[in-house]
Amino acid sequence: xxxxxxxxxxxxxxHYVFLGICALIFLFLVGPLLIIIPLSFNAQPYFTFSQKMLxxxxxxxxxxxxxxxxxxxxxxxxxxxxxxxxxxSTILATVLGTIAALGLSSRHMxxxxxxxxxxxxxxxxxxxxxAAAMFFFFSKVNLAQTYLGVILAHTALGIPFVVITxxxxxxxxxxTLVRAAHSLGANPTRTFFKVVLPxxxxxxxxxxxxxxxxxxxxxxxxxFIAGPEQRTMPIQMWSGIREQISPTILxxxxxxxxxxxxxxxxxxxxxxxxxxxxGVTPG
Numbered sequence: 204x205x206x207x208x209x210x211x212x213x214x215x216x217x218h219y220v221f222l223g224i225c226a227l228i229f230l231f232l233v234g235p236l237l238i239i240i241p242l243s244f245n246a247q248p249y250f251t252f253s254q255k256m257l258x259x260x261x262x263x264x265x266x267x268x269x270x271x272x273x274x275x276x277x278x279x280x281x282x283x284x285x286x287x288x289x290x291x292s293t294i295l296a297t298v299l300g301t302i303a304a305l306g307l308s309s310r311h312m313x314x315x316x317x318x319x320x321x322x323x324x325x326x327x328x329x330x331x332x333x334a335a336a337m338f339f340f341f342s343k344v345n346l347a348q349t350y351l352g353v354i355l356a357h358t359a360l361g362i363p364f365v366v367i368t369x370x371x372x373x374x375x376x377x378x379t380l381v382r383a384a385h386s387l388g389a390n391p392t393r394t395f396f397k398v399v400l401p402x403x404x405x406x407x408x409x410x411x412x413x414x415x416x417x418x419x420x421x422x423x424x425x426x427f428i429a430g431p432e433q434r435t436m437p438i439q440m441w442s443g444i445r446e447q448i449s450p451t452i453l454x455x456x457x458x459x460x461x462x463x464x465x466x467x468x469x470x471x472x473x474x475x476x477x478x479x480x481x482g483v484t485p486g
Contacts, residue, residue, distance in 0.1 A: 236460055243268055243453035250450065268454040278455070281439035288350065288435060289418040292357035296414040299358070300365025301407055305399075307366070308373040319370075323363040330423045333360075338427040348430030356424045361414025368413065372406025405473040412466050420459075 206218055246265035247253050255263025272278050303322055307315055325333055337356050338347060346352030376399070384394040400407075422437045429438065436455065443452050 239453055240457050240460065243450065243457045245450055245453075248450055250448070250453070268450045271449070271451045272454050272458075275451070277434075278436075278439060278451070281434050281436045284433055285419055285436040288353050288357060288433070289415050291354045292361055292418045293411050293415040295354070295358040296361030296365050297407060297411040300362045300410055300414070301369050301403075303362070304366050304369035304373060307370060308376070319366070322366050325360050326363045334424040334427040337424060341428055347428055348433065350433055353425060353429050353433050353435075356428055357414075357418040357421060360421065360424065361417050364413035364417060365407070365410030368410035369403060369406045372403045376402060405476050409470055409473050412470055416463070416466060419462075 206215055210218070241256070242250060242252065244264045244266065245253060245256060246263050246267065253263050300322075303318075306312055307319055307322075312318070334356075337359070341347040341352045341356070346355065380398050380402075381394055384398045389397065419435075420437055421435075422441060425433070425435055425438050426441075429435070434442075436459075440452050440455060443449055
């Protein structure tokens with residue numbers, strides 16, 4: 204942002220100080236990533252930079268840990284479970300969360316505040332408490348150590364994100380479009396799929412991506428509920444750190460960073476699309 208010509212000397216100084224503070228915060232946040240990514244290419248089985256890496260010697264770098272990741276049965280099984288559980292729970296959370304958000308957007312919905320508080324409670328309640336409660340409940344209904352149990356648990360954790368994003372999108376939704384569709388003879392189903400859904404799609408997809416990220420990175424609930432067959436990638440990383448320390452974890456972490464960057468880019472594109480649909484100029 205350019206400094207206005209009428210800014211005082213003190214305002215100009217504060218502007219540059221503020222930029223410096225922002226740069227330090229950014230460096231503090233991304234600093235660990237700047238260490239993990241190059242270490243994942245270390246040719247030696249260490250978590251430190253070798254002398255050859257520091258001197259940029261090509262012999263100090265290798266793809267051996269990425270090769271180990273893509274050829275290990277344990278890692279491939281974990282990533283397959285992560286995607287199966289993540290996709291299934293995302294679909295359920297998106298459908299249920301969108302329905303809940305549409306209901307909460309109605310003016311005639313009774314006790315809207317209480318229902319909203321209940322729906323977003325998994326985000327507020329400490330995760331260890333939710334995990335313990337789910338474990339005791341799923342053990343009673345024979346869902347512990349099953350794929351269905353893990354999927355339902357992740358669905359419960361993902362629904363709040365879908366509800367919040369879709370509700371935020373619906374807050375700026377023009378309800379006169381629905382009345383116009385009804386006046387032209389469209390039934391409620393056709394109105395939803397032809398009018399409402401296209402306009403709230405950015406919020407729905409954003410919520411789905413947040414739900415997927417929540418499921419893909421979740422550790423605590425899986426530790427309580429999952430069995431050996433439902434071992435996900437975060438659990439595999441956790442076990443690798445505790446049982447056998449291998450730089451393969453650094454390669455996996457780098458791939459997860461790239462995946463997160465891709466998802467965040469998608470979210471930003473969806474945000475801008477949503478602003479264009481609402482007639483707002485993206486900032």
